[in-house]
Every structure is written in C-alpha cells, then in structure tokens.
Amino acid sequence: MALPDVRVLIVDDHHVVRLGLRALLEGEPGLEVVGEAADGEQALSATERLRPDVVVMDVRLPGRSGTDVCGEIVRRWPQTHVIMLTSYLDEDLVLQALMAGAEGYVLKQLEGDALLKAIQAVARGDAVLDAATMRRLVARVRRAEGDSDRAAFRDLSERELSVLRLIAEGMTNAEIARVLSLSEKTVGNHVSTILGKLGLNNRIQAATHAVRHHIERHAPGPA
Known part of the structure; x- marks a missing residue:
C-alpha cells in the first residue's frame, strides 16, 4: 500500500x-x-x-x-x-x-x-x-567545551594544576610528593587550597572535576 x-x-x-x-x-x-x-x-x-x-x-x-x-x-x-x-x-x-x-x-x-x-x-x-x-x-561546541574546561581551572596555579592532575591519576599525597619533589606537608597544603578554590569537599570530588574537564589538556604530566 x-x-x-x-x-x-x-x-x-x-x-x-x-x-x-x-x-x-x-x-x-x-x-x-x-x-x-x-x-x-x-x-x-x-x-x-x-x-x-x-x-x-x-x-x-x-x-x-x-x-x-x-x-x-x-x-x-x-x-x-x-x-x-x-x-x-x-x-x-x-x-x-x-x-x-x-x-x-x-x-x-x-x-x-x-x-x-x-x-x-x-x-x-x-x-x-x-x-x-x-x-x-x-x-x-568544541570551542565552548574548551572555554568551560579552562574556566574550571582558572583560579589554580601551575603547581596546583600539577597536583590536581596527579590526584586524578589516583596518587596519594606521599606519591605526589615524590613525583614533584615536594614535602608531603606541602602537597597536603596544595590539596587543601585546591579544594577550597574549587568549592569541593574531598579528593574524590577533585578527581572527578579534573577528569570531567580534561585536566590533561591544561596541566603538564610529570617529567
């Protein structure tokens, strides 16, 4: 029909x-x-x-x-x-x-x-x-995503971006300290500052935020 x-x-x-x-x-x-x-x-x-x-x-x-x-x-x-x-x-x-x-x-x-x-x-x-x-x-859409990603990290220093990237990779403070040649206390201070700047409560939220906004595009990996 x-x-x-x-x-x-x-x-x-x-x-x-x-x-x-x-x-x-x-x-x-x-x-x-x-x-x-x-x-x-x-x-x-x-x-x-x-x-x-x-x-x-x-x-x-x-x-x-x-x-x-x-x-x-x-x-x-x-x-x-x-x-x-x-x-x-x-x-x-x-x-x-x-x-x-x-x-x-x-x-x-x-x-x-x-x-x-x-x-x-x-x-x-x-x-x-x-x-x-x-x-x-x-x-x-890609430009908008890029702008959104950059805005997600705009308040972080280069060092804080590096720390956040390693948090997103699942590293502990002690492991981050070894990779970045910092003291564990200094890393802990950076983590606290990152959480405060991003308005987050814990490392899991920080890692999720980092992955969602493609932190690998904005923070260099460990040398």
Whole structure:
C-alpha cells in the first residue's frame, strides 16, 4: 500500500522564494504543498488549520522570529516537524533553532534534491543538518567545551594544576610528593587550597572535576 503524501507548509516572507519552493516541491512524488505563510502569525494559523507533516520555515521572519514560531508549533502540534531554512550559516541561530525543537536546519543554497531529501527525512522522524552546518556546529561546541574546561581551572596555579592532575591519576599525597619533589606537608597544603578554590569537599570530588574537564589538556604530566 502506498504511503500518504508528506504534507508541507512553506513559510517565507519573500513571495518569490515561496513560489520557487512550491514549484520544486510540487514536482516531487510523495510531497504535497498544502499552504503558504508570509510571517509567524500566518504560520501558526495555517498549521492549526492544515496540520502539515512538515513546516519549511525561514529562520528570519517579520514580527516573531522563526525560532520562536518553531517552538510554539512543536509545543502545540508535536506531530508536525519543522525544518528551518535560511540564507545564513549562523551558529547562534542553529543552536536556537535546535533548542526550539527544529528537526532540520538547512541552507537555501542547497541543491533542490538535498532539500527534498531533508523534508522526507524529517517526515520520517530523522534530524537533518547539512554538512557545512554540522561542521560549524561541532566546532562551536568544541570551542565552548574548551572555554568551560579552562574556566574550571582558572583560579589554580601551575603547581596546583600539577597536583590536581596527579590526584586524578589516583596518587596519594606521599606519591605526589615524590613525583614533584615536594614535602608531603606541602602537597597536603596544595590539596587543601585546591579544594577550597574549587568549592569541593574531598579528593574524590577533585578527581572527578579534573577528569570531567580534561585536566590533561591544561596541566603538564610529570617529567
């Protein structure tokens, strides 16, 4: 038995863009354009009236933003999937769209076949990001992780970082003292200072904190 057509709502404030998208989608078997909207309020009204399977929506709309409208659509009609379509590869907008519930974020510069495949994939319940957007987003996340890691140790001196790294490796104060050529008392003082600066209660918490934030990237290993 043939599957029902994927019902698509097009949302873009440019009439020419809507015409182009409609022409592209209406020529594809298995897709049906059920309506168009030029702004966020029209998009909400059309979604309520037509209950499309997929909304293809420009991220930049007059009045309410595309991400704001996306969030409301996903909240009110969870069976409707949203693809954000944009001319701009903006990492902040990508994150906002995904947090709002968009299941696809693609560039208008995509080839027509790529957009068609994205609509079909989202209708199946898959998430879609084009390769360029994915690379930028991964790089953004990695930068954020690096910033978070550095902030996790920013109050520690170089010596304290070295001590914390060895704590994370499971060493006792006596073992750390031998490795760093310090007295055991000095190591104990460093441990107390580290716990105080990080707001932690014991060595287990310190070791966990160190591992979670990749201390090996910030503190040299023993010579």
